[in-house]
Amino acid sequence: MIMSVSVGHSDIDSLVLAVRDREARRLIGEAITAYRGGALRSAIMSTWIAVAYDIIAKARELAGQGEAAPRALVTDLDAAIAAKDKRKLQSIESELLDKANSDLELLAPHEYSALARLQEDRHLCAHPAFVVEDELFQPSPELVRAHIVHALQHLLIHAPLQGKSAIARFDADLLGPAFPATAEDIGTFLRARYLDRAKDVLVVNLIKAIIAAPFGAERPKYASKVRTLAVVLREIAKSKTAIYDGIMPAFVAAKVGQIQDDVLLSICPFLESDARLWDWMLEPDRMRIRRLLETADVESLKAHAAFDAFAIPPLSAVLLERFNGFDLTTQISVVSEHPRRELVQPAIDLYSGAGSFRGAEMLGQSVILPTAPFFEQADVEALLGAVRENDQIWYAGGTPDVLEQVFDLTKTILGLTREYWQAFVDGQIARMEGDASEYYAYPGLQQKLAENP
Structure with missing residues (x-):
C-alpha cells in the first residue's frame, strides 16, 4: 500500500525557488514530487541525484574560473564519460561528496555530515539486502523531508564561492581598482557578490581573514586598506549579525594577543568600526594599545590610523x-x-x-571643511562666532567660499542653525553699512538662506 504525504506550499517550495542551477532545480523537484506522493525511497534516491549533479555543476563552474582541484575532478569525469568507463564513473560518484568537502571546499563540517547521511540512506534504498520485506529500509516522511531540506540549504541554493577560492576572490576584489569606496556601496557589493547566499562557513572564514589581513605576513599590501577592511567587517556584521556576534568575542581575544607590537595600532580602525572589540580583548592587550598610543610618534599614529581609537572613551582621553x-x-x-x-x-x-588672511583661508580648507560633516548645532554657532570676532577670517577673500561649503555640509541641521547663519549675514551687512551686495556681506550665504526657507 502506498502512503500519500500531503504537503502544501512550504519552506521547501521557497528554497526550491532559490536553487541556482535550472537542472538541479528540476531534479530536486522530482524528489519533492516523489516525497509528496509517498514514494519515499524514490525521493531519497532523487535527492541524491540532485546533490551529485549539483556538485559536478559547481565543479565545472569553478574549473572554468581556473581552480586547480575542480579542474582535476572535471578532467577525470570527462575522461571516464568519453571512455564509457562505468567502474571509473562509479568510483567518482562514490567519492564525490568527499571531494566536495575536502577538495572543492563547498561544505562546512555539519553540512558534510548531513549529506553523508543522505548518501548512506541512498545506498540502503538503491541496494536493499535480500531479507524479508518487513526488514527492508523504511524511511519516514520526516527523514525524507530532512534530506531534501538539507540538500537545498547546504548545497543547491548556494553559489560555488566557498573556502579558499572565495577568500582569494575577495582579496582580488579588495585590492583591485574597482572596489567600492563608500560604506553603502561596500555593503551592497558584499551582499550581492558574497553574502546573500553564502554559507556560514564562508562568512566565518571571511571575518577571520579580514581581521588577520593587516597583521600577517602579507600585511604590506593591506597597509592602505585597513580602514576599508574595517568598513567591510562592519557591513558583514550588519548582514550576518548572528554569525558575527557568535564568533567574534573568542576570536578577537585570541587573535589580538598574537599581534606584534609594531603593527598592533592597526587594530584602531576596527575599534572605530565596532567598539565592542575593546571589550572582547584581554586586559594585557588593552594595556599594550594604551601604551603604544602614549608613546608612538605622530607619523606612526597617522600611518596606523590610530586616531580612529577616539571611538573608545578610555583611549579618547589618551589621544x-x-x-x-x-x-x-x-x-x-x-x-x-x-x-x-x-x-x-x-x-x-x-x-x-x-x-592672517592667507592663514585663515588655509585653516578653513584644512581643518574646518574636513570636520564640517561632523558639526552639531553648537559647533555652527561657535564657528560663526569665531569668524565674526576675527577680522583676519571674515575679511579673508576665501572665507565666503568656505562658509558656503560649511552651510551645504551642515544643511541637515539647518532647522537648528538658521538663526546663527541669519545673525551672521545680518551682522556682515551691517558692517558693510547696509549694502547687502558687498562681497563681505556674504551674498552667497544670503542666497543659500533664501533658497532654503
Missing part, C-alpha cells in the same frame, strides 16, 4: 592629550588627514586663532 601636545603644524595635519567628531572643537580653536 586628546597627545593631540594637545603636538605643535600647530602637526595638529593641523592630524585634523586634515583624520577628521572626526572628537576633533571638531580643536579644529574650530585652530581656526579662531588665524593671524
